[in-house]
Amino acid sequence: MFVDAFARGIQVIRTFGPEREKQTLSDVAACAGISRASARRLLHTLLHLNYVHFDGRYFSLKPTILDLGYSYISSMAFGEFAVEAMHDLASRTNSSCSIGILEGYDVLYVARISVRRLTARVFPIGGRFPAHILAMGRPQLAALSDDALDKYLANAAIERFTPYTVVDRDELRRIIRADRERGWSVVKRELDEGVCAIGMPLKNKSGRVIAGLGLGLRPDRADDPAVIEEARVEIAKAVETINGLVRLRG
Amino acid sequence: MFVDAFARGIQVIRTFGPEREKQTLSDVAACAGISRASARRLLHTLLHLNYVHFDGRYFSLKPTILDLGYSYISSMAFGEFAVEAMHDLASRTNSSCSIGILEGYDVLYVARISVRRLTARVFPIGGRFPAHILAMGRPQLAALSDDALDKYLANAAIERFTPYTVVDRDELRRIIRADRERGWSVVKRELDEGVCAIGMPLKNKSGRVIAGLGLGLRPDRADDPAVIEEARVEIAKAVETINGLVRLRG
Numbered sequence: 001m002f003v004d005a006f007a008r009g010i011q012v013i014r015t016f017g018p019e020r021e022k023q024t025l026s027d028v029a030a031c032a033g034i035s036r037a038s039a040r041r042l043l044h045t046l047l048h049l050n051y052v053h054f055d056g057r058y059f060s061l062k063p064t065i066l067d068l069g070y071s072y073i074s075s076m077a078f079g080e081f082a083v084e085a086m087h088d089l090a091s092r093t094n095s096s097c098s099i100g101i102l103e104g105y106d107v108l109y110v111a112r113i114s115v116r117r118l119t120a121r122v123f124p125i126g127g128r129f130p131a132h133i134l135a136m137g138r139p140q141l142a143a144l145s146d147d148a149l150d151k152y153l154a155n156a157a158i159e160r161f162t163p164y165t166v167v168d169r170d171e172l173r174r175i176i177r178a179d180r181e182r183g184w185s186v187v188k189r190e191l192d193e194g195v196c197a198i199g200m201p202l203k204n205k206s207g208r209v210i211a212g213l214g215l216g217l218r219p220d221r222a223d224d225p226a227v228i229e230e231a232r233v234e235i236a237k238a239v240e241t242i243n244g245l246v247r248l249r250g
Numbered sequence: 251m252f253v254d255a256f257a258r259g260i261q262v263i264r265t266f267g268p269e270r271e272k273q274t275l276s277d278v279a280a281c282a283g284i285s286r287a288s289a290r291r292l293l294h295t296l297l298h299l300n301y302v303h304f305d306g307r308y309f310s311l312k313p314t315i316l317d318l319g320y321s322y323i324s325s326m327a328f329g330e331f332a333v334e335a336m337h338d339l340a341s342r343t344n345s346s347c348s349i350g351i352l353e354g355y356d357v358l359y360v361a362r363i364s365v366r367r368l369t370a371r372v373f374p375i376g377g378r379f380p381a382h383i384l385a386m387g388r389p390q391l392a393a394l395s396d397d398a399l400d401k402y403l404a405n406a407a408i409e410r411f412t413p414y415t416v417v418d419r420d421e422l423r424r425i426i427r428a429d430r431e432r433g434w435s436v437v438k439r440e441l442d443e444g445v446c447a448i449g450m451p452l453k454n455k456s457g458r459v460i461a462g463l464g465l466g467l468r469p470d471r472a473d474d475p476a477v478i479e480e481a482r483v484e485i486a487k488a489v490e491t492i493n494g495l496v497r498l499r500g
Contacts, residue, residue, distance in 0.1 A: 001294045009256035010299060016321040044251045049260060050354075061322040063351045063358040069319030070376030071266040072311040083374075087364070101313045103300075108313040114337070114363055124333075124361075125375050126320030 005042075008034050012042045013051075013065065022058035069126060073110065081245040086113045086213075089238040093231065095216040097238070098123060099202065102140040105156045107131045107212065129191060130156060132172055133165065135199030136212030138185035142176050143201055143209035149176060164189040184232055188222050196222035198231045200239045205247050213239055255292075258284050262292045263301075263315065272308035319376060323360065331495040336363045336463075339488040343481065345466040347488070348373060349452065352390040355406045357381045357462065380406060382422055383415065385437040385449030386462030392430035393451055393459035399426060414439040434482055438472050446472035448481045450489045455497050463489055 015023065015031040023031070029039035043059055046052040051065045086097050090113040100107035106128035114123075131137030131152070141149055153169045160167050166175065179185040188196040196217040201209040215235045221227045265273065265281040273281070279289035293309055296302040301315045336347050340363040350357035356378040364373075381387030381402075391399055403419045410417050416425065429435040438446040446467040451459040465485045471477045 001291050002298055003255050003259060003291050003295045005253050005255040006259035006292060006295050007299060009253060009259065010301075010318065013318050014321055041251050041253050042256055045253045045256050048252060049257060051260075062353065063322060063360050064353050065322045066319040066358060066360065066376035068260065068263050069316040070374070071264055072313060072315045073374050073376060074268045103312065103314050108316060110313050110316070115365055124320070124323050126316035126323055 008032065008038060009042045009045065012039060012046070013061070013068075016061045022055075022060045024058060028059065073125070082111060082242050083113070085238045085241040085245075086111060088241075089113075089215060089234060090115050093215060093234050095218070095231075097213065097215045097235075098136060099211050099213055100134060100136040101211045102131050102137060103128075105130060105152065107134050107137040107140070110211070130159070132156060132158070132176070133161065133187065133191045134212070134214060135185050135187040135197035136214035137199070138176055138179050138187065139183075139199050139201035139212050140209055142180035142185070149173065161191050162189055162193050164193070166190060184235070186217075186222075186228060188217075189219065194219055198228065198235055200235050202239060203243050203246070213242070258282065258288060259292045259295065262289060262296070263311070263318075266311045272310045274308060278309060323375070332492050333361060333363070335488045335491040335495075336361060338491075339363075339465060339484060340365050343465060343484050345468070345481075347463065347465045347485075348386060349461050349463055350384060350386040351461045352381050352387060353378075355380055355402065357384050357387040357390070360461070379441060380409070382406060382408070382426070383411065383437065383441045384462070384464060385435050385447035386464035387449070388426055388429050388435035388437065389433075389449050389451035389462050390459055392426050392435070399423065411441050412439055412443050414443070416440060434485070436467075436472075436478060438467075439469065444469055448478065448485055450485050452489060453493050453496070463492070 011032045011034070012028055015028050020027065020031065025036060025039055025043065028043060029036045032039060043052060047054055051062055053060050053062050082099060086099070089097050094115055096112065096114045098109055099111040100109050108128045109123055109125050112123055112125060131141055141152060144152065153173055158167050158169065166172050183200065185199045186196070187199070196219045197214045198217055199212050199214040202211040202213055204210045213235060215231055217227065217231055261282045261284070262278055265278050270277065270281065275286060275289055275293065278293060279286045282289060293302060297304055301312055303310050303312050332349060336349070339347050344365055346362065346364045348359055349361040350359050358378045359373050359375050362373055362375060381391055391402060394402065403423055408417050408419065408422070416422055433450065435449045436447070437449070446469045447464045448467055449462050449464040452461040452463055454460045463485060465481055467477065467481055
């Protein structure tokens with residue numbers, strides 16, 4: 001049932017990245033772990049379909065490749081009304097906000113409204129970080145069954161990003177279970193010393209958690225309980241709007 | 251040389267979209283114009299690679315599909331420093347800005363910093379609009395040879411979006427040539443009555459135009475020459491920063 005040629009073609013697309021922006025045929029074949037003949041046919045197909053550029057020596061992706069991810073972005077359950085609610089939230093709080101979806105051990109950014117630069121870190125759509133280190137990831141872990149959460153904690157790569165990163169698995173379990181009780185999460189300086197955020201779960205019509213909404217907190221004010229409470233109230237309004245629209249959508 | 255199975259697989263991904271978020275096997279086969287057996291094998295492959303979800307009846311894309319476009323976003327020549335310059339521009343002007351790349355008759359949005367909601371229109375990454383109607387598209391058309399511009403104007407679908415849309419091809423040619431002389435473009439209310447923007451070209455190391463940077467203008471102030479001049483000065487600074495960093499990048 002499995003179509004090898006299709007899987008290898010996808011693998012070829014994925015060989016391109018920050019350090020591999022332009023590649024020769026041999027680069028692609030080596031990185032994808034396929035023969036030169038196979039790489040040549042797949043790159044030729046991508047060239048023909050207008051997804052890659054070839055300058056005679058180097059292949060590079062063309063922006064048309066975004067059409068593939070765009071099929072997802074434009075068909076997202078949240079759709080345009082989530083973007084509106086996110087704009088309102090960002091403008092009320094003058095902070096960036098993001099929607100991310102738990103996929104395996106990562107949260108993938110699927111929408112972001114960015115209001116100013118708090119940090120040198122960039123969070124592009126399609127980017128991913130470990131779920132337990134994101135304010136929009138923890139509420140999704142909190143929604144897992146105890147067994148699934150234990151499995152996550154036992155198998156996730158728990159890396160130290162900053163001196164503030166919680167790397168103790170029992171401590172993480174305790175934090176995530178407490179977040180489950182109160183319905184929201186705060187992550188302070190664990191991914192980047194300049195990044196603090198508050199997060200809440202987004203639900204589908206059946207009430208199942210399907211994503212997380214995160215709102216940036218100014219790191220210099222993130223220890224003030226009044227600031228957290230204000231952010232909690234604001235993000236809760238946005239969550240209510242988005243969940244309400246998801247329910248309405250039929 | 252052409253790998254049919256790979257091309258059909260890409261076609262299957264592209265059948266998903268705003269009106270086709272969830273599809274049965276038959277929907278996919280019909281929309282992609284392929285046999286049910288072929289659609290079944292390709293969907294099975296996507297399922298196995300974790301790019302689609304199947305609930306027993308309907309297939310839908312998973313956010314992991316963004317990995318494919320992400321290869322491009324993360325390998326973009328502009329990279330993170332363009333995002334920084336865009337953040338600075340957006341924060342100095344309190345306006346949204348975007349980078350878009352001319353591909354055929356469209357400009358594709360590859361980066362966007364959105365500071366507040368000026369319009370009901372949403373401009374997601376990977377979205378596309380006709381080049382001649384975008385402030386970041388016209389500078390790219392202006393960089394074409396006279397022959398290539400004539401070919402564009404002769405063949406592009408020139409659609410009326412608002413009462414302000416310029417649909418006369420000779421008038422468009424005159425506007426774009428004047429933009430070529432002065433080095434920037436303004437588009438007022440032609441795509442959407444609530445959208446005005448100013449645009450300038452971005453160049454690679456060899457000085458070739460490779461993208462456009464657009465900056466939103468408040469529609470209620472877009473007819474004031476002082477407002478346009480202020481926006482022109484601000485966008486020029488950002489273009490200089492980005493072009494300088496692209497040159498430095500080696």
